[in-house]
Amino acid sequence: MLDHPTLDHLKALRLDGMAEAFAELQAQDAAADFSHAEWLGLLVDREVASRETKRFEARMRSARLRHVGACPEDVDYRARRGLDKALFQNLLTGRWITDKRNLIITGPCGVGKTWLGCALAQTACRDGVTVAYKRMPRLFEELELAHDDGRFPRLFRSITKAQLLILDDWGPDRLTATQRRDLMELVEERYGRGSTMITSQLPIKAWHDVIGEPTFADAILDRIVHNAYRIELEGASMRKTIAKMDDEMPQT
Template identity: 75%
Template structure:
């Protein structure tokens, strides 16, 4: 069999997974006993796996998660922080995203809100869903600039089209009039169409005051909270509970 021309043709067709599998099978003596359908099946399986991996990597790059190594398989349920294991495992299935429901993760600093949000975001990327992660203070600053330089329509479309929008670090500063308007537009366009995950040190009951103007606050929170799951964490900071030599491990859960 002409190995090199075949590899060149597979790569020219952008079938890189099949090319890699073809080369590996050629080097294994045991594969000489495989039938042609079995050979083809192995090549196709590798190509599918390769494309799935590339799509996942593309989604992860677009998501820009703060903790890219966060994964639901690594969630620590032993640490006392009132993490509802049954609810989190239900959330890990991704059904809430398919149903366009929201999720609120609240609790004091250091209990792992952002890490848990990123773990769910990573799982959504693995499930072939689009994800965008934004720290809310930075997003508001970017939206403000976008209004002035013409980028707002494009930025707004990206925020409302993603299957899951993660807004990290709600509060404690009160929203300005412009921030209220922008948040209202995002929440309104995503309502019943896409999921929003919000993390905050403040309990949900305090979000009305942080939003500011009562009419906007009622409209925004009604759309955010009425169909939302809640993870209400509590406990000491995971950062302070570790020795300095364990800081690297803890950074993955913070």
């Protein structure tokens, strides 16, 4: 089938969603019975969906999540790890990000803290929220290098401008003086302007000692903890549980 001139125009205008829908409708005999309004409505709907998908994919690429495939539909509420289903589903509405509140997820290694955080982040990307994911050890390394080569202001802006900032793997190493100052600047800049999610193997009561200097610790924790939702997980490592289930499955 030769391309219809309209199809060429749609492609030239980069209306890819409309072009795909136009080609599909051309190939359907039933489409001949559609009114002009129905044709136009189908084309516009496809273009809107196509553009939203592209924006979502761009937000996901920019976020650089550790678990790209983590999604809310796959959350396991049956696992014995103390996950409050009602609270988590409330977080999935994104209201906490709109209200610029924080989220703290704590628990032992392997219980799914980072995965759950990434599932919430994917939901946020679907809702049009800009997300930045950083592992805290790596973030401090980046900031230290940026101080030395003059990139700190630009890097700092790129981190703090995200509507949702994920700081993964807090602790257990005690912060240096430079790290304390950098963290203080981050939380101060974001306070009341954006949401921050922190995951950690350490309970919140241990964070004061990790920060080290009491004045900094009080100031940092006041800006992080007081308006934060908390998910406190427990139990055995999910990775070990899944591996055990795989081992117990009959071999074919």
